[in-house]
Amino acid sequence: MNPSLNLMVDEPRANLWHEVGGDETFRKLVWAFYRRVEEDAWLRRLFPPDLGPGREKQYLFLVQYFGGGPRYSALHGHPRLRMRHFPVAIGEAERDRWLHHMLDAIDEVGIEEPWRTEMRAYFETASTHMINQPTQGGTDGEVR
Ligand code: HEM
Secondary structure: OOHHHHHHHHOOOOOHHHHOOHHHHHHHHHHHHHHHHHHOHHHHOOOOOOOHHHHHHHHHHHHHHOOOOOHHHHHHOOOOHHHHOOOOOOOHHHHHHHHHHHHHHHHHHOOOOOHHHHHHHHHHHHHHHOOOOOOOOOOOOOOO
């Protein structure tokens, strides 16, 4: 086999980005996700007034992670996502709400199996990793 081809196959995320439709699909995914954030006052409070720059970063990061090239790092350096999330108070409830919107966005965009399951697994694990504090209260302010 051509060694450069082999290298591409060995790249763990080399195909997902391409197979689900490349940039266009990721743009739709991130826009669908952010629309949900915008409509969710409880989660929205954690985001800055202007959602645009964060949305673009999220898009570049996901393209990079799923195999579309180092587009986030070229502009912003090493992702260090857990560290970059330290200023955001993320408890279990915040993580659950974030994940719920992302999983809904995957289905809105119509990402098919087996990629749907692979993406869901990534978002479940990675969002849990972003938790940086105990949850203070429920989504409606009730104490749990
Ligand atoms: C799979 C898990 C996650 C991924 C891949 C992800 C991705 C990202 C990225 C790439 C950024 C921009 C970082 C930068 O360059 O400054 C970001 C920012 C942010 N993330 Fe996440 N995130 C995840 C989980 C979460 C969770 C669970 C929350 C909970 C609310 C959250 C809330 C935020 C907020 C509020 C920002 C700042 C947005 C802004 O400044 O506009 N993220 N995230």
